[in-house]
Amino acid sequence: MAMGLKETVSNAYSPWMDDDAPETDVVISSRARLARSLAAFPFPQRLSPEKAEQVVHAVALAIREPAFSSRFDPELVRLAELAPVERWMLVEKHLISPGFVTAQHIGDQQKGLVLSADEQLSIMVNEEDHLRIQALFPGLQPAAAVRLADEADTILEKTLDFAFSERIGYVTACPTNVGTGLRVSVMLHLPALVLLERVKEILTTVTKLGLTVRGLFGEGTESAGHLFQLSNQVTLGPSEADIVSKLETITRQVIDQERTARNQLRTQMPAVVRDRISRAFGILRHAYVLGSDEVMRLLSDVRLGVGMGFLKGIRPRLLTELMVQTRATYLVKTSGRQLSPPERGVFRAALVRQAFKDIVIDD
Amino acid sequence: MAMGLKETVSNAYSPWMDDDAPETDVVISSRARLARSLAAFPFPQRLSPEKAEQVVHAVALAIREPAFSSRFDPELVRLAELAPVERWMLVEKHLISPGFVTAQHIGDQQKGLVLSADEQLSIMVNEEDHLRIQALFPGLQPAAAVRLADEADTILEKTLDFAFSERIGYVTACPTNVGTGLRVSVMLHLPALVLLERVKEILTTVTKLGLTVRGLFGEGTESAGHLFQLSNQVTLGPSEADIVSKLETITRQVIDQERTARNQLRTQMPAVVRDRISRAFGILRHAYVLGSDEVMRLLSDVRLGVGMGFLKGIRPRLLTELMVQTRATYLVKTSGRQLSPPERGVFRAALVRQAFKDIVIDD
Numbered sequence: 001m002a003m004g005l006k007e008t009v010s011n012a013y014s015p016w017m018d019d020d021a022p023e024t025d026v027v028i029s030s031r032a033r034l035a036r037s038l039a040a041f042p043f044p045q046r047l048s049p050e051k052a053e054q055v056v057h058a059v060a061l062a063i064r065e066p067a068f069s070s071r072f073d074p075e076l077v078r079l080a081e082l083a084p085v086e087r088w089m090l091v092e093k094h095l096i097s098p099g100f101v102t103a104q105h106i107g108d109q110q111k112g113l114v115l116s117a118d119e120q121l122s123i124m125v126n127e128e129d130h131l132r133i134q135a136l137f138p139g140l141q142p143a144a145a146v147r148l149a150d151e152a153d154t155i156l157e158k159t160l161d162f163a164f165s166e167r168i169g170y171v172t173a174c175p176t177n178v179g180t181g182l183r184v185s186v187m188l189h190l191p192a193l194v195l196l197e198r199v200k201e202i203l204t205t206v207t208k209l210g211l212t213v214r215g216l217f218g219e220g221t222e223s224a225g226h227l228f229q230l231s232n233q234v235t236l237g238p239s240e241a242d243i244v245s246k247l248e249t250i251t252r253q254v255i256d257q258e259r260t261a262r263n264q265l266r267t268q269m270p271a272v273v274r275d276r277i278s279r280a281f282g283i284l285r286h287a288y289v290l291g292s293d294e295v296m297r298l299l300s301d302v303r304l305g306v307g308m309g310f311l312k313g314i315r316p317r318l319l320t321e322l323m324v325q326t327r328a329t330y331l332v333k334t335s336g337r338q339l340s341p342p343e344r345g346v347f348r349a350a351l352v353r354q355a356f357k358d359i360v361i362d363d
Numbered sequence: 364m365a366m367g368l369k370e371t372v373s374n375a376y377s378p379w380m381d382d383d384a385p386e387t388d389v390v391i392s393s394r395a396r397l398a399r400s401l402a403a404f405p406f407p408q409r410l411s412p413e414k415a416e417q418v419v420h421a422v423a424l425a426i427r428e429p430a431f432s433s434r435f436d437p438e439l440v441r442l443a444e445l446a447p448v449e450r451w452m453l454v455e456k457h458l459i460s461p462g463f464v465t466a467q468h469i470g471d472q473q474k475g476l477v478l479s480a481d482e483q484l485s486i487m488v489n490e491e492d493h494l495r496i497q498a499l500f501p502g503l504q505p506a507a508a509v510r511l512a513d514e515a516d517t518i519l520e521k522t523l524d525f526a527f528s529e530r531i532g533y534v535t536a537c538p539t540n541v542g543t544g545l546r547v548s549v550m551l552h553l554p555a556l557v558l559l560e561r562v563k564e565i566l567t568t569v570t571k572l573g574l575t576v577r578g579l580f581g582e583g584t585e586s587a588g589h590l591f592q593l594s595n596q597v598t599l600g601p602s603e604a605d606i607v608s609k610l611e612t613i614t615r616q617v618i619d620q621e622r623t624a625r626n627q628l629r630t631q632m633p634a635v636v637r638d639r640i641s642r643a644f645g646i647l648r649h650a651y652v653l654g655s656d657e658v659m660r661l662l663s664d665v666r667l668g669v670g671m672g673f674l675k676g677i678r679p680r681l682l683t684e685l686m687v688q689t690r691a692t693y694l695v696k697t698s699g700r701q702l703s704p705p706e707r708g709v710f711r712a713a714l715v716r717q718a719f720k721d722i723v724i725d726d
Contacts, residue, residue, distance in 0.1 A: 007536070078531045271709050275651035282649030285723070286636035 005075045005115060009086045012325040014093050014119050014136075019316035021139025025307040026255045028187040028227065028320060029138055031094075032145035034153050035172040035181035036131040037163040042127045042207065045105050045175040052110035052126055059125045062159040063114055073117035076125075080108040086100065088329040094136065099126045103316040122150055128173050130155070130183075140251060142184045149182075150240070165274050165310065168236060179236030182246055186251050191226040191304040192261035195273075199228075202257055206230060209250055225296035225323060230254070262308055277305035278361075281314075285356040289342075295326045313359050322355055368438045368478060372449045373696065375688040377456050377482050377499075382679035384502025388670040389618045391550040391590065391683060392501055394457075395508035397516050398535040398544035398598075399494040400526040406536040406660075407489045408468050415473035415489055422488045425522040426477055435515065436480035439488075443471040451692040457499065458482065463490045484515055491536050492544075494519070503614060505547045505607050512545075513603070531599060542599030549611050551617060554589040554667040555624035562591075565620055569593060572613055588659035588686060593617070625671055640668030641724075644677075648719040652705075653712040658689045676722050685718055 003007040008014075016029040038058065039041065041051055056078070063074045079087055079101070090096045097114055103111070112125030133156070135148035163171035170181040177183070193199040203213045212232045230251060232243045244326075265273045281299035284290075290298075303319045306310035324330060326348045332339055333345050371377075377394040404410065404418055415441070426437045442450055442464070453459045459476055472661070475488030487495040496519070498511035519525075526534035533544040540546070556562040566576045574593045593614060595606045628636045643664035647653075653661075665680045668674035687693060689711045695702055697711050 174631070271652050271705070275712070278649040278651050279646055282645030283642055285649075286641040286645030288641050289634050349638065 004117065005077050006086075008115060008119060009082065009089050009093075012089075012093070012330055013317070013321050014095070014324075015262070016094070016119070016136040016138050016242070017317045017320040017324075018138035019320075021137070021141060023140040023255055024138065024316055026188055026190070026249070026258050027140040028189055029094075029136060029274045029342065030140060030142040030145045031185045031187075032142065032149040033183045033185075034133040035129040035170065035174075035177040035183075036133060036150045036153065036156075036160075037171055037173065038130045041130060044128065047106065047110075047126065049107055049110060052106050054088065055130050056110055056112045056125050058160060059112060059114065059123070059131065062156050063123075065155070065159055067158070068155045069153070070149070071155065072121055074114050074121070075117075076112055076114050078109055079111040079113070082225070085329055085333050089333055092324050092327045092329055094187045095122045095134075096124055097127060097132075100124050111146040121148060123152070131162075133158075140186060140248070140255070141249055142186060142251075145242060146182065146184060146244050177235050180238075180240050180243065181304075182235055182240055182243055183231050184247050185229050185231035187245065187253060188228050188230065188251070188258070189226055189300065189303055189307075190228055190258050191300050192265050193258050194226045195265060196261050198257070198261065202254060203228065206250055206254065209246075210234065211250055224293060226300045252279060262304070266308060273308070274305075274310055277301050277308070277310050281305065281356070281361060284352050285359070286353065287349045288353075289325070289345040290352060291345055292326065292328065292348070295348060295352065296323060299326075300325055311361055315360065318355060322352060326350060342343060368440050369482065371447075371458075371478060371482060372445065372452050372456075375452075375456070375693055376680070376684050377458070379457070379482070379499040379501050379558045380683040380687075381501035382683075384504060386618055387501065389551055389553070389621050390503040390614070391552055392457075392499060393503055393505040393508045394500070394548045394550075395498045395505065395512040396546045396548075397494075397496040397512050398492040398533065398537075398540040398546075399495045399496060399516065399519075399523075400523045400534055400536065402526040402601060404493060407491065407493060408467065408536065410473075410489065412470055412473060415469055418493050419473055419475045421523060422475060422477065422486070422494065425519050428518070428522055430521070431515070431518045434518065435484050437477050437484070438461040438480075439475055440479050441472055442474040442476065446691055448696050452664055452696055455687050455690045455692055458485045459487055459495075460490060460495075463487050466490070475571050484511060486515070492540070494523075494525075503549060503611070503618070505611055505614075506547060507713070509545065509547060509607050540572075540598050542597075543601075543603050543606065545598055545603050545606055546594055548592050548594035549606055549610065549614050551591050551593065551614070551621070552589055552663065552666055552670075553591055553617070553621050554663050555628050556588045556621050558628065559624050561620070561624065565617060566591065569613055569617065573597065574610065574613055587656060589663045625667070629671060636671070636675055637668075640664050640671070640673050644668065644674060644719070644724060647715050648722070649716065650712045651716075652708040653689070653715060654708055655689065655691065655711070658711060658715065659686060662686055662689075674724060676724065681718060685715060688714060688718075 015150055038055060060076050087101045091098050091101060106126045110126055114123035120135055122134045133149050133152050135145040137145045166169055169179040172178050172181055190199050193202060207213055210233050212233050214229050232247055280298040284298050299319050299322055303316060306314050306316055328344055331344050331347050339347060404414055423439050431659060450464045454461050454464060469489045472490055477486035483498055485497045496512050496515050498508040500508045528534055532542040535541050535544050546582060553562050572578055573596050575596050577592050595610055622722060643661040647661050662682050662685055665674060666679060669677050669679055691707055694707050694710050
């Protein structure tokens with residue numbers, strides 16, 4: 001494995017965290033994912049190690065084709081080449097799925113990850129499908145993400161024989177992905193709607209309109225960091241363009257709702273909100289022990305403060321990066337050793353304190 | 364009334380808050396108070412307005428005697444000359460008692476306060492006794508406080524005829540003050556003993572040894588700010604020297620216990636304690652709303668941090684001053700108008716934020 005990918009893993013920052021993108025006051029990132037199967041192989045669930053190896057090999061050859069390699073400057077790594085902690089770091093960076101790490105039906109040697117040099121494009125090989133082509137962009141850019149995934153798909157299709165039926169479209173391991181094989185999603189930060197207790201109602205409406213909603217970061221606590229992911233429920237029937245357009249339209253409505261809620265907070269309880277935001281900054285800046293849930297809550301409050309213009313001098317991308325960096329997995333990697341839960345809290349706080357050290361808040 | 368005393372009232376700072384004094388890591392201040400009655404008058408409880416006026420007049424003359432005035436540069440003010448808010452500010456500064464403000468048996472015109480230019484000596488006229496001579500010093504200096512009160516007492520006794528019985532000593536309105544009429548007290552900050560839940564046991568022992576213990580600042584919540592006052596229970600029998608020596612000996616034992624507790628905190632749970640202290644600083648530095656109990660608790664934590672060497676660049680006297688300045692009474696005075704409770708919280712936070720603005724914490 002080249003050094004590039006090792007560095008990618010260690011570095012919590014990824015281009016999808018950029019804040020120099022559309023609507024980053026509410027939208028963290030946009031993602032497109034295409035599910036593709038190779039016609040000549042059984043689905044990964046039923047692949048023999050030999051066949052699985054052949055799938056990886058076929059992808060390895062395909063990405064070395066000049067059309068693909070000159071466009072994406074890709075690297076291929078097998079999960080077996082990565083330490084367990086490194087695999088989870090890729091999960092925290094949203095470059096691979098948790099299921100890809102835990103799946104038992106395929107050996108780690110036959111689980112492949114293709115990553116473009118700029119980290120915008122990633123391909124999981126032998127996850128639920130033979131290929132999961134993913135494009136990840138900062139801010140509200142679902143169409144751009146779909147375009148990039150499509151571009152990779154089109155180039156790969158010249159070399160690889162994807163299972164396709166004239167009647168239903170692309171054939172995938174799970175029927176919920178059949179058709180376009182496209183899942184487009186946006187990650188939204190909705191702290192004001194949460195604070196005003198309106199998020200549930202709005203997300204219920206969003207679900208009724210045909211999108212899937214789920215919390216991000218951390219199982220169990222659905223809305224850790226007040227982050228929510230919206231994605232299309234249906235892959236079969238509407239065109240890619242329709243899927244993207246619907247997601248974008250509904251997302252823009254949610255963005256408007258969140259912005260309205262922020263204005264309401266500003267007018268109706270300025271002191272309470274500013275107090276909450278500024279205390280969050282003060283605690284992050286000064287704490288010596290920080291829990292994993294607490295840090296998500298405080299980073300969310302600070303991000304709201306940045307969005308509302310209360311906290312100047314903080315870039316949203318720093319906050320996204322810290323959300324990833326303060327996950328247990330990254331703490332273990334950064335500290336270079338196993339950490340007990342209390343040690344994690346101390347290490348997490350030291351990291352955050354350091355990150356906020358030179359930030360001057362004008363208040 | 365001269366401008367001097369008006370300024371004294373407005374200024375939350377008083378020399379007893381100095382931190383350049385013995386044992387200020389634990390002891391905020393030391394106080395001596397002598398109760399004295401004028402032989403020719405009934406106790407204040409039974410004074411007619413005319414007689415009460417004569418008492419004030421007699422004291423006014425006595426403090427103008429060169430021996431007294433050249434030594435103390437005193438001013439006399441009548442409570443009637445002070446706005447209600449100003450009277451309570453003097454209470455918060457510990458220069459007069461709350462009972463002196465609320466007592467109904469004497470008109471405010473006949474309640475006098477004598478204050479030396481340096482605020483170390485104060486005399487309440489027509490409180491429970493005709494004279495309550497009080498000396499207030501920073502740190503552990505009970506003997507110095509007694510000496511100063513004695514000095515004032517000796518000079519005044521040349522002009523005023525204090526009720527004295529050869530058998531029992533000075534006669535006072537309440538039998539608990541009879542004899543020396545001396546009450547010596549120290550104000551202690553015992554956060555580590557509170558944190559380790561050992562304060563109750565230690566203060567029970569102190570009570571058994573013959574001292575009275577009470578919480579300071581705020582009725583009800585006995586230990587707001589983790590401040591406790593120790594004073595002698597008995598005024599009749601032991602000499603002044605014995606009273607002071609006993610108080611000082613026991614106080615030194617409590618100081619040792621508190622210091623031991625702080626060392627235990629440092630060794631046994633350094634991260635937890637440092638986190639608590641540093642968060643307290645962060646919140647005080649950044650909050651936009653602060654409650655009155657919360658501010659006492661946070662200032663106490665920060666004072667502990669200063670005492671333990673965790674927070675450099677903060678002077679203990681600033682913390683004592685803020686404890687006084689953030690009391691509702693001072694907020695009303697400083698803001699120049701009545702404040703609703705929510706407004707108080709905002710105003711209090713603004714004041715504290717301002718005070719901590721330029722403090723740089725090296726962490």
